[in-house]
Amino acid sequence: MRLVVARCQVDYAGRLTAHLPLATRVLMLKSDGSVLIHSDGGSYKPLNWMSPPCTVKEGVDEDGRPEWVVTAGKTDDTLRILIDEVLHDTSHDLGVDPGLQKDGVEKHLQELLAEHPATLADGLTLVRREYMTAIGPVDLMCRDADGLSVAVEIKRRGEIDGVEQLTRYLDLLNRDPALTRKGAVRGIFAAQEIKPQARVLATDRGIACALVDYDALRGMDDGAEHRLF
Amino acid sequence: MRLVVARCQVDYAGRLTAHLPLATRVLMLKSDGSVLIHSDGGSYKPLNWMSPPCTVKEGVDEDGRPEWVVTAGKTDDTLRILIDEVLHDTSHDLGVDPGLQKDGVEKHLQELLAEHPATLADGLTLVRREYMTAIGPVDLMCRDADGLSVAVEIKRRGEIDGVEQLTRYLDLLNRDPALTRKGAVRGIFAAQEIKPQARVLATDRGIACALVDYDALRGMDDGAEHRLF
DNA sequence: TACTTAATTTCGGAG
DNA sequence: CTCCGAAGTTAAGTA
Known part of the structure; x- marks a missing residue:
């Protein structure tokens, strides 16, 4: 250097x-x-x-x-x-750096919401994380109290392209008779922060928005397994 | 510093x-x-x-x-x-920096395509740059040889969200009777580089893709007014 | 290797 | 001031 x-x-x-x-x-x-x-x-x-x-x-x-x-x-x-x-x-001779250790990014948000899906909507239970579809994985596939399927897209910052992404998933999922037997698949757009334009588009598409409180979620947990250091 | x-x-x-x-x-x-x-x-x-x-x-x-x-x-x-x-x-005392001067970003691409719309499709003529709609400005609004309206979305790198953006514009524009009198508004997705997924989605939506050669466009021009330094 | 997605994005412009 | 979109984005993960 x-x-x-x-x-x-x-x-x-x-x-x-x-x-x-x-x-x-x-x-x-x-x-x-x-x-x-x-x-x-x-x-x-x-x-x-x-x-x-x-x-x-x-x-x-x-x-x-x-x-x-x-x-x-x-x-x-x-x-x-x-x-x-x-x-x-x-x-200056710096040598090789051991690198940065991170904690608190989208992956951790997904882990916490997978453990506490009811914080997104009452009675929500997890069916599967990273539910695979032909166009990519849905972050969380859940079921509500009435047995209806709910697809959850998680972002740290909720912007318009996240809503588009969830819309594409919902279009696809709603063609699957096994998922829609009791009714159409609903969508929930969950993020720590949701931009106004994204909220408007989501509402227009019948997608619910959920603001996520990362610290509160971590507090609900025993807190041990998510701390990397 | x-x-x-x-x-x-x-x-x-x-x-x-x-x-x-x-x-x-x-x-x-x-x-x-x-x-x-x-x-x-x-x-x-x-x-x-x-x-x-x-x-x-x-x-x-x-x-x-x-x-x-x-x-x-x-x-x-x-x-x-x-x-x-x-x-x-x-x-060290560095003082205030005069800052960076740039040339060759998306804005310049839009300027050049506005001057040479026929490079996107034969017979295309410019109606208006930054054509305002309720959900934002369409980069270029053009008319083809048959008098049909054509909306052009310009990106330096064409990715999936650019196609989504153009789709939203087209949905809106096609509700305007003044624009659709002679037929539906067509879309052209123009970029220096188009990602495969974006191309597939565009084709699926009936949107044409146009690869833009920035250097060639600049060469068609007298070349003076686009050089900042 | 190529492609996709996230990021403590940063940065600039418009409303 | 916020909001929104571009960037020589960069960086990490995956097929």
Whole structure:
């Protein structure tokens, strides 16, 4: 890992064309050849970058000024960094990182709802998780108190394409006589957060929306098996 | 901008829970309080981070070891960095960055197709760009040689949700007697790249697919007004 | 390897 | 300010 602070200009040509005017920035050169160009602001996304695999070649431009050219391995993406002045340049051996351990993503939400389906609608019981259909798995297939089938689509953030996805499942499921014997399959769209447009579309399609409280769900549980660390 | 290389452990609690075991990493502390934790690999995304607005507080943990606690301004997100050993620590004044100039994104694709609609289908002429409907704007509204209306949805990468979007527009447009007088409104799904699943769904819905060659389109043009720099 | 889906997505623009 | 859609999305899991 090499850290450089330099006044520089940057030009990228690849999936798009982009240009950074002359300014002072941090250049992070990783050992796999990838380069990140950061300013002192914004979020974690660099102003410009090159993803691995790629190689950095230090040379000079037509005017003899130092220029670093980063080329991608497979595509013809190119990143040109014209160096005006180097203010800092150090290298560090970091070794291999053990990586990030996560807990609390959609998969865990699905696990918890599978254990407590009644929080979605009174009397709901689980039939099967990841119920397979020809176009993909339904997150939860349940049955309500009247014995009607209920398909549940779970999202962390409920947006319009999640409703579309559930609609496709329902269209398919409602062609199955074994599921619709007592009536049409209902849909429940469950998410920690539901966007207004998604809610409108769901209502329009006769799909119920359920806001999920992750912390409350975890509280209902003994809480042991979902903690990874 | 402060650059620190340190052996550290990291714990994040907020929208999810995450943990980084002890290892050597680069900590980038920006002047807006945000913190990025990078390893020597991966792409531009840090292993862990805290987005601004947030504040860093340097203190010690219960065992007296240095610990940096980053807290978010509004939410209760917290990032704890337990410092085992500092290997490098420098600060740099970068100033404000003039920002990135881009060229070649979806907006430019739409501009070019609006100027050359016949590349999508023979005899196609433009009626209006960003044709407003109750559920949002249709990218291009055109008319074919027979005077039939054609709705065009443009994507850089054509995926299934783009086809769904165009389907919604068509459903709506086909309820408008003014547009359907000579026949139903047709749909064209135009993209630089069309995923197989999207193509299947489009065909199933009677929507035509058009692969767009950005470079060729730019070549048909005089080429001056689309170059930003 | 290719494709699909989630993401602490981030980022920009419009209402 | 929120809401919505695009992104050089990236990254992880699966067929």
